[in-house]
Amino acid sequence: MGFSLEGVGLTHANGFRALRGIDLRIAPGERVALIGASGAGKTTLLRVLAASLRPGEGRVTLLDGEPWACAPAALRRLRARIGLVHQSPPIPPRQRVVTAVLAGRLGQWPLWKCLASLVLPVDPDGARAALARLDLAERLYERCDRLSGGQLQRVALARVLYQQPDLLLADEPVSAMDPALSELTISLLNEEATRRGVTLVASLHAVDLALRHFPRVVGVKEGAILFDLPAAQVSDALLRELYAAEGGLPLTGGLRAPEPAETAGELPPLRCA
């Protein structure tokens, strides 16, 4: 239930070359952190892994299937087994927390169950259990526009926990949380992946979180993989190279300081070349 990318390259419709020559093979049950500067291509890479962006070059194999060679129905079933936590939670503000969490299983439920759940939530206990792990159980019937940014991010995480995907992807899952909560949340994601034996790939701005919680760390720079090493072997020199701005300007401030968050809500264009 892992995945492999071979020579994957992707150019967005606006001509921006987001990924080039990505070779990445991740075994089932591995836990990997993606790090790199803003705009390095981490989000695009995760979206390729989520079978939502089709690369222009190279071969993608996800969960032992080739998404872009599948028939539409098979691709849909494959997508239902992949859970992506988005950087800015894509949850309508007027939706209730319980509905937002239960939406995690829309890909697995028949249509009548999806529609019935809008009238009366079909599995409030399941949603509550997922929220309880993120300490939000008491907000079950509240509307999402009453939550803070960090709480909304945790609701999005609860949705993916409820989905129980075989491939768990997270794009900056803790960008709106304080350090203590970030620590807890990243631990929870790792614990969930280990317990269910599923693959976890998370992009993170906080390098220290990545190095402490993930056995394997992949550095992405300008759309290519700069290094792919066990966490213990990631040296300060490599990190300095990873975050060095173009033109060789020295990095100001501490290396392990959190990076400024990428523009919230920015999505790559829908089409790729």
Next chain:
Amino acid sequence: MSTAVRDPAALPRLGWTLAALVLLWPLLRLTDFHPVALFEAGNLTAMGNFLAGFLPPETSPDFLSLLGKATVETLAMATAGIALSILLAVPLGLVLTRSLSIARLGPGRRGWIGQSLRAVARALLAVLRGVPELVWALLFVRVFGLGAAAGVLALGITYGGMLGKVYGEILESTDARPARALLEAGSGRLAALCYGLLPNAASELVSYTVYRWECAVRASVVMGFVGAGGLGQLMDQSMKMLNGGEAASILVTFLVLVVAADGLSELLRRRLA
């Protein structure tokens, strides 16, 4: 220095405004639009005499019971017409909505199927609303004979075309990210609509539908002239008999209905907000 602070959008804005005015002028000339004529002494008295003929409104019990019956008929015709138009508009509007397209993710294969389906739906909607309801009514009168059935069908078809177009446009201008995220997690189109688009779009859809219902009440006047019954037919009779008082009572009824529709729309919007 002054070129650096000048707004680059200022000149095009001025240009477009001038172009709009230049285009408007010949159109006003073409329609012989001379608002000054409204305030010439002879014209004012002529209008005054015409309006004075409407006073006082007719309030005899016989006429009021006739008016009540016609109002119920009109409401029934407008409501049945709108119900029919919703049946037409919902599927066509959904087909138009690009944010519910699964083939656009990636983009995947067979995108041309969806594109040609959308083009067909767009053309169909244009035909439905492009032919005025009066022409549809004249056509159906030949099938159903004089009566409300022709009016209901004519309203349903024309308004189905309008509602379908606007439903599709409202759904497209709603934040597409929640629905896209659900589709990417393997959800079906209808589930993605209900969980991703409707929470944000519902109040807009409802208020436009109620507004169209209000329009249908007024349009049923025109239907009355081809014998479809209701307030229209009553109005037709009163005008032909030059009975201004009756016409005034009918107009007051219209006003009450419009205000009631406004109140209903406001109530529904507040409930859905």
